[in-house]
Amino acid sequence: MATMSFRDAMFLLAESRERPTHVGSLMLFDRPEGAGPDYLADLHRQLVSGDVEIAPLFRRRAMRGVSTLGQWAWTTDDDVDIEYHVRLSALPRPGRIRELLELVSRLHGSLLDRHRPLWEFHLIEGVEGDRFAVYSKIHHAMMDGVRAMKHLEKALSTDPDRRDMAPFWAVDPRPGRTSRPVGEKAPAPTGWLGSTREYVGGALRTAGTFAEGVGQSLNVGPALVSSAYRGLVEHELALPFEAPPTMLNVPITGARRFAAQSWPLKRIQRVRERTGTTVNDVMLAMSAGALRRYLEAHEGLPDKPLVAALPVALEDSGSGNALGAILVNLATNEPDPAERLKKIRQSGLAAKENLQGRDPMTIAALSAVVAAPIGMGLVPGASAINQGFNLIISNVPGPKDPLYWEGAKLDGIYPISVPLDGQALNITVMSYADSMEIGVTGDRRAVPHLQHLLGYLEDALVELEAVADADA
Amino acid sequence: MATMSFRDAMFLLAESRERPTHVGSLMLFDRPEGAGPDYLADLHRQLVSGDVEIAPLFRRRAMRGVSTLGQWAWTTDDDVDIEYHVRLSALPRPGRIRELLELVSRLHGSLLDRHRPLWEFHLIEGVEGDRFAVYSKIHHAMMDGVRAMKHLEKALSTDPDRRDMAPFWAVDPRPGRTSRPVGEKAPAPTGWLGSTREYVGGALRTAGTFAEGVGQSLNVGPALVSSAYRGLVEHELALPFEAPPTMLNVPITGARRFAAQSWPLKRIQRVRERTGTTVNDVMLAMSAGALRRYLEAHEGLPDKPLVAALPVALEDSGSGNALGAILVNLATNEPDPAERLKKIRQSGLAAKENLQGRDPMTIAALSAVVAAPIGMGLVPGASAINQGFNLIISNVPGPKDPLYWEGAKLDGIYPISVPLDGQALNITVMSYADSMEIGVTGDRRAVPHLQHLLGYLEDALVELEAVADADA
Numbered sequence: 004m005a006t007m008s009f010r011d012a013m014f015l016l017a018e019s020r021e022r023p024t025h026v027g028s029l030m031l032f033d034r035p036e037g038a039g040p041d042y043l044a045d046l047h048r049q050l051v052s053g054d055v056e057i058a059p060l061f062r063r064r065a066m067r068g069v070s071t072l073g074q075w076a077w078t079t080d081d082d083v084d085i086e087y088h089v090r091l092s093a094l095p096r097p098g099r100i101r102e103l104l105e106l107v108s109r110l111h112g113s114l115l116d117r118h119r120p121l122w123e124f125h126l127i128e129g130v131e132g133d134r135f136a137v138y139s140k141i142h143h144a145m146m147d148g149v150r151a152m153k154h155l156e157k158a159l160s161t162d163p164d165r166r167d168m169a170p171f172w173a174v175d176p177r178p179g180r181t182s183r184p185v186g187e188k189a190p191a192p193t194g195w196l197g198s199t200r201e202y203v204g205g206a207l208r209t210a211g212t213f214a215e216g217v218g219q220s221l222n223v224g225p226a227l228v229s230s231a232y233r234g235l236v237e238h239e240l241a242l243p244f245e246a247p248p249t250m251l252n253v254p255i256t257g258a259r260r261f262a263a264q265s266w267p268l269k270r271i272q273r274v275r276e277r278t279g280t281t282v283n284d285v286m287l288a289m290s291a292g293a294l295r296r297y298l299e300a301h302e303g304l305p306d307k308p309l310v311a312a313l314p315v316a317l318e319d320s321g322s323g324n325a326l327g328a329i330l331v332n333l334a335t336n337e338p339d340p341a342e343r344l345k346k347i348r349q350s351g352l353a354a355k356e357n358l359q360g361r362d363p364m365t366i367a368a369l370s371a372v373v374a375a376p377i378g379m380g381l382v383p384g385a386s387a388i389n390q391g392f393n394l395i396i397s398n399v400p401g402p403k404d405p406l407y408w409e410g411a412k413l414d415g416i417y418p419i420s421v422p423l424d425g426q427a428l429n430i431t432v433m434s435y436a437d438s439m440e441i442g443v444t445g446d447r448r449a450v451p452h453l454q455h456l457l458g459y460l461e462d463a464l465v466e467l468e469a470v471a472d473a474d475a
Numbered sequence: 476m477a478t479m480s481f482r483d484a485m486f487l488l489a490e491s492r493e494r495p496t497h498v499g500s501l502m503l504f505d506r507p508e509g510a511g512p513d514y515l516a517d518l519h520r521q522l523v524s525g526d527v528e529i530a531p532l533f534r535r536r537a538m539r540g541v542s543t544l545g546q547w548a549w550t551t552d553d554d555v556d557i558e559y560h561v562r563l564s565a566l567p568r569p570g571r572i573r574e575l576l577e578l579v580s581r582l583h584g585s586l587l588d589r590h591r592p593l594w595e596f597h598l599i600e601g602v603e604g605d606r607f608a609v610y611s612k613i614h615h616a617m618m619d620g621v622r623a624m625k626h627l628e629k630a631l632s633t634d635p636d637r638r639d640m641a642p643f644w645a646v647d648p649r650p651g652r653t654s655r656p657v658g659e660k661a662p663a664p665t666g667w668l669g670s671t672r673e674y675v676g677g678a679l680r681t682a683g684t685f686a687e688g689v690g691q692s693l694n695v696g697p698a699l700v701s702s703a704y705r706g707l708v709e710h711e712l713a714l715p716f717e718a719p720p721t722m723l724n725v726p727i728t729g730a731r732r733f734a735a736q737s738w739p740l741k742r743i744q745r746v747r748e749r750t751g752t753t754v755n756d757v758m759l760a761m762s763a764g765a766l767r768r769y770l771e772a773h774e775g776l777p778d779k780p781l782v783a784a785l786p787v788a789l790e791d792s793g794s795g796n797a798l799g800a801i802l803v804n805l806a807t808n809e810p811d812p813a814e815r816l817k818k819i820r821q822s823g824l825a826a827k828e829n830l831q832g833r834d835p836m837t838i839a840a841l842s843a844v845v846a847a848p849i850g851m852g853l854v855p856g857a858s859a860i861n862q863g864f865n866l867i868i869s870n871v872p873g874p875k876d877p878l879y880w881e882g883a884k885l886d887g888i889y890p891i892s893v894p895l896d897g898q899a900l901n902i903t904v905m906s907y908a909d910s911m912e913i914g915v916t917g918d919r920r921a922v923p924h925l926q927h928l929l930g931y932l933e934d935a936l937v938e939l940e941a942v943a944d945a946d947a
Contacts, residue, residue: 020492020586044568087730087919090581091574095565095600096516102563109562113585114492118728118920128567256590258559447559448590 005077007065007144012075014143015065015117021257023114025121026148027419028155029107029263029442030137031130035163035410043128043135046409047091050124050170057083058175064120065144075144080120088122088172094129103130104262104454107138111419111444112259121145122172134414139171148418149314152399152433159406159413166409246393247305249298251428251450258447262454263417265438270464277471280348283398285467286432286439287311287351288344290396291333292463293456295343298335300455308346309333312392330392340466341473394428395420401435417442428453477549479537479616484547486615487537487589493729495586497593498620499891500627501579501735501914502609503602507882515600515607518881519563522596522642529555530647536592537616547616552592560594560644566601575602576734576926579610583891583916584731593617594644606886611643620890621786624871624905631878631885638881718865719777721770723900723922730919734926735889737910742936749943752820755870757939758904758911759783759823760816762868763805764935765928767815770807772927780818781805784864802864812938813945866900867892873907889914900925 007015014024034042064080067073094102106127115121121142128135141151158171246252274285290311298304311331334346399418406413417440420429427449433440441460445453479487486496506514521527536552539545566574578599587593593614602608613623630643718724746757762783770776783803806818871890878885889912892901899921905912913932917925 020589040568084919090577091567092578093565093567093601095563096512105562106564112588114729116584116729117492119730129565257586257588258591447556 004066004071006071007075007077011144015075018114020114021255022421022424023112023257024143024421025111025115025140026143026151026421027107027111027138027140027261028152029103029261029415029417029419030139030155031103031414031416032135032137032408032411033414034133034135035412038411043126044091047089047126050089050126051086053085055085055170055173057085057172060145060175061120061122061172063145065117065142083120087116087119089124089170090126092125092127094127096129098129098131100130103127103136104260107136107419108259108261108447110138111140111261112257112447115140115142124170124172135411138419143421147314148397148420148431149399152401152416152418155416156402156406159402159408161404161406163407163410163412165407168409245307246310246391247307249305249309249393250301250303252393252425253427253449254424255422255427255446256448259422259444260447260450260453261419261442261444262457263415263440263442264457264460265415265435265440266461266464268434268437268439270468271439274464274467274471277474278344278467280344281351282439284344284348284351286398287313287331287333287347287396288340288467289441289460289463290430290432291335291343291347292340292466293459294333294394295335296459296462297456301451304335306336308337309335309394310392311394311396314395314397333393340463341470344467344470392426394426394430397429397431399431399433401433401440403434403436405436415440420444422446422449430456476538476543478543479547479549483616487547490586492586493727494893494896495584495729496615496893497583497587497612498615498623498893499579499583499610499612499733500624501575501733501887501889501891502611502627503575503886503888504607504609504880504883505886506605506607507884510883515598516563519561519598522561522598523557525557527557527642527645529557529644532617532647533592533594533644535617537589537614555592559588559591561596561642562598564597564599566599568601570601570603572602575599575608576732579608579891580731580733580919582610583612583733584729584919587612587614596642596644607883610891615893619786620869620892620903621871624873624888624890627888628874628878631874631880633876633878635879635882635884637879640881717779718782718863719779721777721781721865722773722775724865724897725899725921726896727894727899727918728920731894731916732919732922732925733891733914733916734929735887735912735914736929736932737887737907737912738933738936740906740909740911742940743911746936746939746943750816750939752816753823754911756816756820756823758870759785759803759805759819759868760812760939761913761932761935762902762904763807763815763819764812764938765931766805766866767807768931768934769928773923776807778808780809781807781866782864783866783868786867786869805865812935813942816939816942864898866898866902869901869903871903871905873905873912875906875908877908887912892916894918894921902928 018024059079062080062083063077065075066078067075092106094106110123110125115123121144123140125138125140126135127138130136139151139155146154154174155171157174158169160168271282271285271289274280275282278285280288291309294309295304311333313329313331332346332350334343334350337343337346397418397420401416402413413435415438416433416435418431418433419442420431422429422445427446429444431442431444433442441457443453443456447453490496531551534552534555535549537547538550539547564578566578582595582597587595593616595612597610597612599608599610611623611627618626626646627643629646630641632640743754743757743761746752747754750757752760763781766781767776783805785801785803804818804822806815806822809815809818869890869892873888874885885907887910888905888907890903890905891914892903894901894917899918901916903914903916905914913929915925915928919925
């Protein structure tokens, strides 16, 4: 039995029936050529047959009781009921993406069973176009979304002919992480961190360790976390922005809506090149344009600009969660898309300056303590705190090459995130081969017609392409 | 806004992620002749189209807050998101009953969203044999299982040619119940109550009102309910039996398993006639025989006999819940099936005598207060109380004639009940036309191989048929 770090445990402490704190992913696969009608059922049978060894991480079960002095700890489940975790489902006819998103929204809304290891894996048959889907779900206390996606990828292969592949629960991601010899180069930075790291250089490297220490020392409970946070905000470390209240910043209910779409990476790269910005800037500008349209359509566009929190992966800290964040002004009050992109770009640079003048511990406090999880509305009572941002926009680095699973080609992979009290909408971006995949996760009640955001994202990209053409 | 009776509210108060307190039902339908592949999708579209008026009861939403002084109350949801409540699902191939029970077990394990009216209705396509299924789910705070099944039936018809039928959420069952003029004959007693009423005569008629009063006066909280219960047990009203601890009497987890099967009513009636018992006696003997085999297979058959609590419907009390209970010795320690049936029969008669010597208020206290919900393990801390029974076996009276829905013939209808802390297994029996349908609902962990109980029920009936043949 191992005591859980506070950073992991808080995702259990803060969870409620209205706020499940698991992350998910949706993968779409082409059925291999010549696959019979029982292809997926056979695959399912093989996965639950008991031939697959379950890695220790995926046997871990959360527990607390007298023996742990009431603290959350990890224990090992020696009798994992694999048929509970690995499930076969089907879409109703005609099996369009619409039916798939409907099912995945439902699956993502239900809680994981705390009496078992905190993950599920759903094979879904009946997707039109001779495809099938996989929805997987893992508790944030086990690992954050970036790590979960990375781990899912590891279970895929670039080789279309590989078979009898080990599923993700047969592979323990931890040894590879923790056994890196001293002096060996750390893995390349990822996601928003790519640019963040430019901003802050080596400073961020020590952040994980520090944030971990902060988390541990805050073990006494949410009240202290809240006041620590207030101290940070009220004194030196005032947040750079104040986010305006919007319809997206309300308490949430227990039901979810998820929508997702792929965009050709080339279109985004073309805008980036012609406007002298980064892919991240363009993705944020797409999100900003879409949010502006959405809020206008609901007559709720505030005069002040929306603020996004961008999670960054910190150096490995022994916890499954290594999240910090930076804040970016989305300039949603700017009607001109060219100006909006410029302001977003400038805001990113300002974040750089803001971080540069500070010592590593301050950066860690700003990014790790402020933004995740307190700013995320996880801590009860923290919502009373002045809102620092309107939504979280994550960038999860994805695989560069086309991947396969048991001969089935991965057609698309979409991250599904965690709406929170006060943050009813989440946008997560993920690259895969020559696509940019965007997953939008929201509370079903607070974010009506969430799927319209997909169209608005496309509209925003078209606008940016016009800006790029004008610049050229 | 209307304050909820304590009897209804306790199902919300006691609910947790491990203990959802909704009841369910599974209906199997034959697709009408000539129905095309889109029959169910079209039906679904029609049901969620907005043309269907939602009855006030199914717009009710549970709430509590400052305005209700922290008590649970009913408020009206003026903006019901019907697509959330009425869902279309599908079975993976080959769509056997096995796949259906797997899906229904999952659906039954997830919590209803308290931000919405507490019901769901799932159309399920892809059931082999050209069939489809309906799983519906309603919170116990809204109505008990008997009432829910009755209400579902009302939305069906004996006429195979009827179309454009009002679904159950378009019909409010309450006016019919509450507007019965004084002096008009009460509806015929139902289920176990049929026999219970023989035992206690008119006494039971006033029980509902009294139990309601008890519930209301207990509004102060579970602690007082527990001590009231202890008072009852320790003083005059000691329970007639003490149930032995078994593997079924343990805390439960968040996952469920459900299994169901139909038996020809004729077989049960033949045993009843030849042994001079009642259908209820035979159903209890089947359950007892099955439980004996199951516990033997798990090396957990206690020396002392298992005790079953049999809910009885009480007179209407204005609450959606009108449950009392009697206790019956299942004689599971008796190896001889003939002797076992005899003892079960005698135990039923003893229950009659036990009730007969008491005044109506005492009967109400025994049946309503003792058995439901305190004895049901709903009240936190009540599990420390000496266990009065091992499981609940319910008898839900079903329709006598074959029923149809939009031209689809109802093939089978199975009640799905609520496993509780300390009562990990529930058996519910329901008659329909010339069948006896048995639904077995259990905790997925505490009741391994729950589906084996179906085979054991059949074995027990075969044994009883041998007893009947010997008697003849």
